[in-house]
Amino acid sequence: MSTNAVENAAPAAAAEDATPSGTPSRTGLLIIGASQSGVQLAVSLRALGFDEHITLLGDEDHRPYQRPALSKEFLQGTVESESLIFRSNEYWAEHNVDLVKGEYIVRIDREADGSGVAHSSSGKQFPFKRLALTVGARARKLEIEGGDLDGVLYLRNADDALALKARVGDAHDVVVIGGGFIGLEAASSLQKMGKNVTVLEFGPRLVGRAVGEETAEYFLQAHRSRGLDIRLSTSAARFRADDGGAVVSGVELQDGTVLPAQIVLIGIGVIPNTQLAEQLGLTVDNGIVVDRFALASDGTTVAIGDCANMPNPVPGSAPGERIRLESVNNAIEHAKVAAYSLTGRREEYAGIPWFWSNQADLKLQIAGLCNGYDQTVLRRDEERGKFSVLYYRQGQVIAADCVNAPLDFMAVKNALAKGQNIPAEAAADPATPLKTITTDS
Amino acid sequence: MPTVHFTDAEGAVRDVQGNSGDSVMETAVRNGVPGIVAECGGSLSCATCHVFVRDDCLTQLPPMEDMEDEMLYGTAVDREDNSRLSCQLRLTDGLELFVTTPETQV
Ligand SMILES: Cc1cc2nc3c(=O)[nH]c(=O)nc-3n(C[C@H](O)[C@H](O)[C@H](O)COP(=O)(O)OP(=O)(O)OC[C@H]3O[C@@H](n4cnc5c(N)ncnc54)[C@H](O)[C@@H]3O)c2cc1C
Ligand code: FES
Numbered sequence: 001m002s003t004n005a006v007e008n009a010a011p012a013a014a015a016e017d018a019t020p021s022g023t024p025s026r027t028g029l030l031i032i033g034a035s036q037s038g039v040q041l042a043v044s045l046r047a048l049g050f051d052e053h054i055t056l057l058g059d060e061d062h063r064p065y066q067r068p069a070l071s072k073e074f075l076q077g078t079v080e081s082e083s084l085i086f087r088s089n090e091y092w093a094e095h096n097v098d099l100v101k102g103e104y105i106v107r108i109d110r111e112a113d114g115s116g117v118a119h120s121s122s123g124k125q126f127p128f129k130r131l132a133l134t135v136g137a138r139a140r141k142l143e144i145e146g147g148d149l150d151g152v153l154y155l156r157n158a159d160d161a162l163a164l165k166a167r168v169g170d171a172h173d174v175v176v177i178g179g180g181f182i183g184l185e186a187a188s189s190l191q192k193m194g195k196n197v198t199v200l201e202f203g204p205r206l207v208g209r210a211v212g213e214e215t216a217e218y219f220l221q222a223h224r225s226r227g228l229d230i231r232l233s234t235s236a237a238r239f240r241a242d243d244g245g246a247v248v249s250g251v252e253l254q255d256g257t258v259l260p261a262q263i264v265l266i267g268i269g270v271i272p273n274t275q276l277a278e279q280l281g282l283t284v285d286n287g288i289v290v291d292r293f294a295l296a297s298d299g300t301t302v303a304i305g306d307c308a309n310m311p312n313p314v315p316g317s318a319p320g321e322r323i324r325l326e327s328v329n330n331a332i333e334h335a336k337v338a339a340y341s342l343t344g345r346r347e348e349y350a351g352i353p354w355f356w357s358n359q360a361d362l363k364l365q366i367a368g369l370c371n372g373y374d375q376t377v378l379r380r381d382e383e384r385g386k387f388s389v390l391y392y393r394q395g396q397v398i399a400a401d402c403v404n405a406p407l408d409f410m411a412v413k414n415a416l417a418k419g420q421n422i423p424a425e426a427a428a429d430p431a432t433p434l435k436t437i438t439t440d441s
Numbered sequence: 442m443p444t445v446h447f448t449d450a451e452g453a454v455r456d457v458q459g460n461s462g463d464s465v466m467e468t469a470v471r472n473g474v475p476g477i478v479a480e481c482g483g484s485l486s487c488a489t490c491h492v493f494v495r496d497d498c499l500t501q502l503p504p505m506e507d508m509e510d511e512m513l514y515g516t517a518v519d520r521e522d523n524s525r526l527s528c529q530l531r532l533t534d535g536l537e538l539f540v541t542t543p544e545t546q547v
Contacts, residue, residue: 066482088471356486365486410515
């Protein structure tokens with residue numbers, strides 16, 4: 001929409017404000033990455049009364065949209081692309097936010113005061129006084145033979161989802177590589193669409209470390225009983241094409257077995273986008289290292305969302321403990337903290353992370369972070385298809401995975417937020433609502 | 442065109458025209474109505490799209506499913522008899538809906 005305004009602004013400003021070096025005037029905030037965290041940052045800043053110019057820039061050609069549905073409702077065709085759009089064009093115009101699409105920033109020149117100019121691959125310049133990196137993460141590539149074949153796909157953005165959707169009609173067999181959330185969500189969606197789906201997981205269990213043993217096992221059984229072919233401790237050796245062609249036709253496993261596949265979908269995790277931060281000389285370590293106020297090592301650049309490595313926001317975390325989270329909730333909450341920092345208020349990032357994942361009729365909601373647990377309590381209501389695991393550390397509840405059990409999820413999320421406890425002994429009976437046994441700890 | 446009248450906890454009213462088929466939540470968020478957060482984008486996972494529906498409008502809405510009912514027990518401001526999750530409310534032609542947003546969603 002208002003791309004032109006920005007394109008025109010740079011030369012005009014340069015002419016007006018010719019500094020000795022001839023650089024354009026550097027005003028306003030440039031947000032690089034126009035997705036969940038970038039959008040929230042712009043929205044929160046305006047809500048706080050930030051009145052400087054905001055440019056919200058991203059390399060994708062779409063208006064900023066929500067990613068979670070890409071592996072779920074959007075893939076299945078139950079929601080339209082329009083429903084995924086965060087804000088209307090009118091909203092951005094009214095709030096004086098310049099939305100720039102389709103520009104990939106390759107380099108940033110910076111002055112000592114933090115202001116600078118970002119250069120895009122198409123040769124455009126975007127001057128700024130203050131910079132926010134909301135560049136997210138990219139899909140980790142599986143570098144094996146045949147990885148370049150047509151039909152070997154990833155699922156990180158809308159173009160990936162559109163490419164997948166375009167092929168789904170003709171495909172009979174799909175091999176999903178990676179039994180994490182996105183792999184399992186996509187596998188369930190594709191199965192629902194009538195495809196013959198096999199999931200290959202390299203590790204001995206599903207979903208890696210994001211959930212505990214019991215939840216991983218529950219999902220394994222639940223998916224298998226719904227007809228999904230899941231193979232643990234299995235990896236692909238190469239992708240094959242018929243008759244030396246360019247289109248994938250199958251996946252060859254380490255033991256030589258070949259699974260037919262007209263689509264291979266790879267979901268083996270993401271890599272945070274730290275290229276620009278590195279070029280700027282910011283500290284990078286599994287993401288852009290930031291403090292509790294979302295500020296990078298230069299003390300002025302803001303970095304939030306999937307690309308940021310931050311102090312663990314869970315109250316009471318060990319000092320120095322760091323974490324990088326990949327979730328909508330984190331993108332939103334981190335953006336709010338950054339908005340305070342950019343308007344001169346110091347608000348530490350503190351909160352209880354939460355996450356959801358919908359797979360077939362299994363609605364998983366996770367409250368808190370389970371790392372470091374020393375005890376679990378299972379609540380299972382077979383009849384109503386509910387399943388929850390509560391995680392404890394030294395008798396204090398720290399997290400819960402809840403499947404089709406929103407009451408449990410809400411009770412734990414609220415208890416954690418208020419610093420309360422749900423005593424383990426009383427929690428095991430699924431007939432007892434957790435809310436009724438919550439105590440001030 | 443369906444219209445939703447959003448009243449916030451302080452009493453300020455915002456009238457938003459929506460499209461049939463869209464949810465009340467989508468209509469609010471896309472136009473920046475501040476009282477609706479909708480973290481999960483309508484997948485019935487967050488309960489941050491809570492609204493109170495004016496009593497005489499309740500009958501125009503579809504009944505709630507168990508999942509919505511359970512989620513409503515976890516809203517930031519306690520539920521009342523006229524509480525709904527706005528991502529579950531679809532606009533229909535000619536619908537005129539009056540809702541109040543709670544003081545906070547998180
Ligand atoms: C298929 C899928 C399903 C998901 N499901 C869930 C779910 O159910 N629940 C949940 O909580 N989370 C889910 N997530 C995760 C969630 O979407 C992410 O955590 C969230 O999008 C992170 O937001 P972000 O803005 O930090 O990063 P991103 O969304 O990755 O956005 C970064 C943006 O920056 C752009 N960019 C990067 N570098 C540059 C550059 N140099 N110049 C210009 N632009 C650049 C990127 O193209 C991208 O548009 C899902 C993600 C995917 C992919
Ligand atoms: S938007 Fe999350 S429950 Fe309605």
